[in-house]
Amino acid sequence: xxxxxxxxxxxxxxxxxxxxxxxxxxxxxxxxxxxxxxxxxxxxxxxxxxxxxxxxxxxxxxxxxxxxxxxxxxxxxxxxxxxxxxxxxxxxxxxxxxxxxxxxxxxxxxxxxxxxxxxxxxxxxxxxxxxxxxxxxxxxxxxxxxxxxxxxxxxxxxxxxxxxxxxxxxxxxxxxxxxxxxxxxxxxxxxxxxxxxxxxxxxxxxxxxxxxxxxxxxxxxxxxxxxxxxxxxxxxxxxxxxxxxxxxxxxxxxxxxxxxxxxxxxxxxxxxxxxxxxxxxxxxxxxxxxxxxxxxxxxxxxxxxxxxxx
Numbered sequence: 454x455x456x457x458x459x460x461x462x463x464x465x466x467x468x469x470x471x472x473x474x475x476x477x478x479x480x481x482x483x484x485x486x487x488x489x490x491x492x493x494x495x496x497x498x499x500x501x502x503x504x505x506x507x508x509x510x511x512x513x514x515x516x517x518x519x520x521x522x523x524x525x526x527x528x529x530x531x532x533x534x535x536x537x538x539x540x541x542x543x544x545x546x547x548x549x550x551x552x553x554x555x556x557x558x559x560x561x562x563x564x565x566x567x568x569x570x571x572x573x574x575x576x577x578x579x580x581x582x583x584x585x586x587x588x589x590x591x592x593x594x595x596x597x598x599x600x601x602x603x604x605x606x607x608x609x610x611x612x613x614x615x616x617x618x619x620x621x622x623x624x625x626x627x628x629x630x631x632x633x634x635x636x637x638x639x640x641x642x643x644x645x646x647x648x649x650x651x652x653x654x655x656x657x658x659x660x661x662x663x664x665x666x667x668x669x670x671x672x673x674x675x676x677x678x679x680x681x682x683x684x685x686x687x688x689x690x691x692x693x694x695x696x697x698x699x700x701x702x703x704x705x706x707x708x709x710x711x712x713x714x715x716x717x718x719x720x721x722x723x724x725x726x727x728x729x730x731x732x733x734x735x736x737x738x739x740x741x742x743x744x745x746x747x748x749x750x751x752x753x754x755x756x757x758x759x760x761x762x763x
Contacts, residue, residue, distance in 0.1 A: 466630030
């Protein structure tokens with residue numbers, strides 16, 4: 454069977470679905486596209502009245518959530534605890550205050566005033582993720598606690614497509630804006646070739662990875678794409694939960710590899726926020742993971758497992 458491709462826009466990016474499908478499996482591409490669009494309509498923070506928006510606005514003592522919301526909340530809490538708060542989806546208020554208050558394609562730099570010190574102080578007083586209580590399909594939270602799944606939502610839906618729709622497909626590639634999961638082989642070669650975007654020249658690739666036939670999640674997080682200026686202050690979309698403002702360190706971008714797209718997505722952000730030294734130490738302790746760390750000075754650092762995929 455040859456590889457069949459499908460491209461469309463969703464989740465604020467380009468989605469690519471590709472798989473070796475038999476004739477009676479061709480409908481799976483339609484099913485996957487519909488599922489991704491339903492997911493976006495349910496969990497994009499830019500759509501008013503969807504499940505995420507209703508959750509964030511709710512003041513109810515108990516909130517009944519969908520299966521996807523439940524799984525993402527459990528995953529978020531797990532990584533929040535594991536990373537000691539470095540991965541934190543409660544940064545949404547500061548993301549909006551600093552400038553990212555609408556879909557990135559709609560953003561314009563503006564001169565509205567911001568008070569960084571007040572933003573920092575308000576952030577320190579926000580409800581924390583460890584105050585979220587999950588019991589069955591019901592959740593209790595402080596009324597002011599709000600979440601943004603942008604830190605791992607694309608990875609989650611990519612993994613979900615693989616699990617629920619491509620479960621009987623041996624060879625596939627699912628990408629949501631570069632957060633991807635690949636399994637099996639592409640045509641007659643071993644594994645899939647994955648190009649790594651060059652953060653120093655974003656229209657070019659800097660490395661080529663090969664999955665070697667295993668299931669591999671790959672995700673990139675960087676500070677050069679989604680950024681802007683507000684009140685003459687530059688910001689990017691990666692908020693450091695230790696400071697409440699956009700991350701400022703020596704890293705320009707991180708490409709992480711793991712056994713799922715969700716894990717790769719989260720690890721890339723953790724390493725980016727931690728910075729080169731702490732980030733490299735963190736990723737090196739994680740089994741079956743790797744990272745390529747691109748520094749602002751032009752240097753590239755590889756974790757101990759990274760080079761075997763080049």
